[in-house]
Amino acid sequence: MKRLARNPRLKITVVSAERSDERDPMAERDLSRDLAGAGVSLHVFEKRVAPAARTARPPLLKRVLSPMHLAWDVLRLRRLAFRFAREHRPCVIHARSYIAAWAALGVRRRELCRLVFDPRGALPEELAAAQGWAADSRRYLWWRDLERRLLRxxxxxxxxxxxxxxxxxxxxDVSPVVIRNCVDLERFSPGTRTPAPGAPLRLVFLVGVDVPYQASELALTLRRAVAAGWPAGAILRVITPDADAMRARLGSPEVNCDSLARDAIPAALAESDLGVLVRDSTVGSLVACPVKFPEYLAAGLPVLATRGIGEVDAILRDRGxxxxxxxxxxxxxxxHLAPLLARLTSQREELRQSARRAAEEIFAWEHSLPLLEHAYGLWR
Structure with missing residues (x-):
């Protein structure tokens, strides 16, 4: 965002939706001050519905209340969008979710500004996988219809x-522009660690939001497979905001679960040997671009992934x-792991440099910013 704001033709206002019980006023002040230094203003939109109203209720009551809560949030966000449109006269609204695009669609039609829909994932499929909806479920079909209207x-x-x-x-029947989830290469540096046969391998698994299709249990299976091919075994470290919940979910002494500040993650990756990326085989996974993947590569880590995650298979194969x-x-x-494990001792530096080079050539912001500026209509 700060790099994009360097364009003198852009004045950016960020509207961030946050749950009331998860807001961190100090972090918001720091972020606002940081963005303000680059000429970007921050406005926090507080979701007034407590998360418990959506999750910790009997199923019948939840089915009744959830649509009401969703409609209320969208209504308030749409009113905010119209107010911002009147005050700032934006030429572009960049909606970075389905809900944001839903709220902004009316503004786009009335104010004649451009709408950039940036969904980040296939939400109907992700909800179906998480909630167990059937393909003919009314809720799934409703979200799919909304998706089609937003795309068009x-x-x-x-x-x-x-x-x-x-x-x-x-x-x-649309023609999307592909802008991958990029990584700030300045935050990550390849480590210098070379694993010795007499020491266990260090596997690291970054988990942001632990959703069912994350398939975190497969990380344990992967650790055992690596340990079977390495003389001193393997250690799995899971870094996630809710370490206690992850520890309870996995229920295994084979894994260490930590919660780290964002600034501490690059150092944790540099101290590791392999990055782990596991997900269930769903449509949501097939179209995904998990942020952790370029972060592993930027830190010089070879990646162990399950098949069917976006372009991960092709990148791992083509880049080795x-x-x-x-x-x-x-x-x-x-x-299947044996050839890579053999290279960890004999070709560790080559692997490290190849991973870093893949991050630089595929996931650097320098390649994507021109595409984003074009999406904003700055080249017209």
């Missing part, structure tokens, strides 16, 4: 991967910086 109503659609672009093109594993054939994992 936007001036530009952003996809985070080529598979996502193909998915949206098939669903709504990791292994994609079939989640339905876990018994074969040790055999």
């Amino acid at each position: 109503g936007a001036d530009t659609v952003i996809a985070v991967s080529e598979p996502m672009a193909a998915h949206f093109a098939e669903r709504a 910086v990791g292994v994609s594993l079939d989640p339905s054939a876990t018994s074969e994992w040790p055999r």
Whole structure:
């Protein structure tokens, strides 16, 4: 955002939606001050509905209340969008979620500004996987219809991967521009650690929001497969905001769960040997571009991933910086891991540099900012 704001033709206002019980006033002040230094203003939109109203209620009551809470949040966000439109006269609204795009669609039609829909994922499929909805479920079909209206109503659609672009093109006959989830290369530096055969390998697994399709349990299976091929075994470290919940979910002494500040994550990656990326095989995974993937690469880590996650398979294969594993054939994992484990001692520096180079050539903001400026219509 700060790099984008360097363009003299842009004046940026960020509206960030936060849950009332998760707000951190000190962090918000620091972020606001940091962005203000780059000429970006921050406005926090507080979701007034407590998360418990959406999750910790009997199923019947939840089914009744959830749509009401959602409609109330959207109504308030739409009113805010119209107020901002009157005060700031924006030429572009960049909606970075389905809800934001839903609220902004009316503003786009009335104020004649451009709407950039940046969904970040295939939400109907993600909700179906998380909630267990069937393909003919009314809730799933409602979200899919909303998605189609947002895709067709936007001036530009952003996809985070080529598979996502193909998915949206098939669903709504649109032509998305692909802007991958990029990484701030200045935050990450490849470590100098070379694993010795007499020491256990250090695996690291970054988990932001632990949703069901994250398949965190597969990380334990992966640790065992690595340990089977390394003389001193392997240690798995999971870094997640809610370490206690993750520890309870995995319920295994084989894993260390930590909560780290954002600024401490690059150092934790530099001290590791392998990055872990596991997800269930769903449509949401097939179109995804997990942020942790370029972060692993920027830190010089080879990546162990399950198949069917966006463009991860192709990048690992073409760049030789990791292994994609079939989640339905876990018994074969040790055999597929053996060549990479052998390279960790004999070609560790080559692996480190190849991973970093992949991050620089595929996931650097310098490649994506011109595409984003074009989506904003600055080149017209």
